[in-house]
Structure formats: C-alpha cells, structure tokens
Amino acid sequence: MDELGARAAALVAGRPREARLRSVGTSRAGHPLRLLSVGRGSRQVLVVAGPHANEPVGGVTALRLAERVLAQPRFTEGADATWNLLLSVDPDGLRHNEGWLAGPYTLGRYFRNFFRPGFLEQPEWLPAGADAAALPETRALLGLQDELRPFLQCSLHGVDVGGGFVELTHDLPGLARRVAHTAARLGIPRELGSYDALYWPSLGPAVYRIPPPRLGDLAAAITEAAVESTWLHPCRHGTVTAVVEAPMWGVAAVEDGSPPADPAPALRAASHSLRADIRLLAAIAARLRPHLAGVPDAPRLLALVEDYLLVCPGLADAWDPDIADGARPLPPLSGGHLAALSISARRLVLRTAGLLHQLVTRTGHDPAEVGPVLDRLIDTWCADYRDRCGARWIPVARQAEYQTRVVLAAFELALRHPPVPSRSSDPGWGPEAAVPMHRE
Structure with a gap:
C-alpha cells in the first residue's frame, strides 16, 4: 500500500497540471484512502481498487x-473526462495479505497467508442500505x-484460481467481443x-448482468446474497x-462452453x-479452538473460519444432484460451469485451512498438534489445483x-451507451432478483 501511494505521488510530481492526489477518507486502522485523479473533463470515471483484500492487482x-x-x-x-482512481478501498485488509504479496507466487504461500474480511467488514456491501453504512471506507x-x-464506475476484482469475466449493471453492447479479444x-x-454469476443473465461470453437487489433480512443476505x-x-x-475480474492462476477448463453429456x-x-473436506476442517477447528485464548487476532481469524464452516455444507447440498431443491434448481450447466464449481469447492476448503494454519502459527507452538495435518491438506489441495x-x-x-x-x-462503450438514471424503488427492482454478496 505504501508503494502504491509513493508511485502515485511520483506520477503527480511529474505531471502536476494533469494529475492530483488527495485523501478522501481514513480506514478503520487510520490509513488514508488515496484518490488519484487524472484529467480535468466534466465526465467523471471512478475506478475502485482493492475492494477484496486478497485481490491486490487492482492497485x-x-x-x-x-x-x-x-x-x-x-x-x-x-x-472531456476525468479519471478518479481509488488506489485501495480496504488498505487495512491489504496489509493482512503482506505474507504472500512479495512472492514467490505459489498456491501454497497464497493460501497459507490468505485474508479477506468477513461479510460485514467488506466495504462494497450495503446489507442495511447506504444510509446505515457503518464502515468509514464504505462511507468514503x-x-x-x-x-x-x-458515468462509469469500474470495480477491480480478482479471481485467485479460474478465469476473467465482467459483471455489469447495464449492458454495454460490444464488451463481450472486446473482452474476448483482450483475453x-x-x-x-x-x-x-x-x-x-451462476443465476445471472448473460450479456455475452464472460459478461454478466448484475440483477437488482432482493429485499430480505441480514441472515438471508449473508446466506442467499441479497x-x-x-x-x-x-x-x-x-x-x-x-x-472487472482478473485471474491470478488461470485454468483453461473454465472457458469450456460446451454442454456436458x-x-x-x-x-x-x-x-x-x-462436504467431506469441511467436516475434516471442522474437527481440526474444534481441536484448536480451546488453545486460542490470548492468541493475537485469533477472534477475527476464527470468525472467518466459522463463516466458511457454516456456509459450506449448504453449498454442497445446493450442488448435489441427489438432493432436490425445487425452489432454486441449478441452471443449465456447461463444462465451464462444472470446472468453476469444482474450483470453488477446493477454494473454500483451502481458504479455511489457510486461516486455521495462521491460527496455529500465531499460537507459536501448535498446542493442538494439527499443524502437520493442515500442511499436508494444503499441499495436497494445491497440487490438485496444479495437476488436475x-x-x-x-x-x-x-x-x-x-x-x-x-x-x-468499457469506458469507450459507456460513452456510446449511457444508461437512464434509476433508483432501487423503480420498477424492476424487486424481490425476484438477488445480488450475490457472500461471494466465496
């Protein structure tokens, strides 16, 4: 984060007439939220980097x-445009990932040092609406x-393992073709x-339409992402x-658009x-939990573990063809869908194992004697990502x-296809659509 700020300051020093740097707020830990602006046009572009702490490429x-x-x-x-670039909307979370950011970039190093704040601590989400936004980063x-x-906002996200794709609030005709060419x-x-975007409308290959939010209580918001x-x-x-989602580790199989037999x-x-892997990790967590009193940052890391332990069984049931869910059946699936689901299943347990590994490391002496088991699981699952x-x-x-x-x-196309302003009370914003907020 310090490097991003220093590079932005150097850029402004070299081009002071065209570029400006200012603070637009302060994070919970007191770090400045820096906005780099370029140009002096009347049309404003906002680019938001780092909304998920483990996805640093946006900066x-x-x-x-x-x-x-x-x-x-x-x-x-x-x-006639001004570009406004928020260098990191979650600088605190970004610092929690410093254990892997300097490299070497291996799957094992990444997952052993993985950190993403819980749902209520992620600055883009508004579970109780904008007026009730609690985080200073969100308010900023x-x-x-x-x-x-x-007229255009771009939120820069990453995919740890998989492929690139784009999600839009309004269609930008031609974007899918441009994405395909760039990719x-x-x-x-x-x-x-x-x-x-499993249940979202497709606007073209690897481009999806973000549906309006669905009203509901907080529990439904977290589990049903609404x-x-x-x-x-x-x-x-x-x-x-x-x-705009960019992958860190690419997997060719996610590009398979053919239907499976x-x-x-x-x-x-x-x-x-x-289901089996999360049960194993739940047992490890149960062994470790009694030894965490006084361990630095243990409550926060353990809360993240508990979130994954809570969510994963329901996801496993939702994917299981032997457990019928008439209320929310899976949509027609391609080979790419199946690859993405398989990657997601592995991602969830690797993140959980990585957080447990951090807890063991913070104890200093592995009192529950689970460190070797976690290392073996992480190595095995990372090898599965690489080899399978x-x-x-x-x-x-x-x-x-x-x-x-x-x-x-997107900038060029948004200039050609401006949308009509709308509010969440307008027609089309209702209970039938959902915005996935518990994005694994």
Missing part, C-alpha cells in the same frame, strides 16, 4: 490506467460516488460459467458499473468432496494489462 491496474490515460489524451481531453466510497456522479491477446482464460451494494448505489446518477457425476464429486485443474500463475503485469484494457473498452 497496479489503477496506476497503469493513470499512466495510460496521461499518455493518450483521447481518454481525457478528447473525451459512497460520498465519492455522490460527489462525482460518475486472447494476453493468454487470459475467460470464465464462461462463473460461479459468482443486499444492496456500492455497485448499484450510483445508478441513481446514471452510472454504469463494471466489475451428464453433469451429475461432476456435481456429485464437487459436493461430496466439499492445470492452474498456472499469470504474471501480475499481464493481470493488470488485462484489467486496464477491459476498463478502457
């Missing part, structure tokens, strides 16, 4: 975007949206059956939001393995270039 992308638009005035003066982002009234040029697999978000808040200003065996395997799924590391520069090109494509 690199934000700086690359600043350099790109400074070098190509057609994106600023030529479009909402204030920025209302101040700028951007092919850079060797980035597209996620044609994203688990995050709350407001900062993606949708600026719709009242006529903003198009594009959530019979999806049941793959679904059964994913659900059964998730074919997960391959994508260099950070390529991740950032992919996001940069997709954002610039």
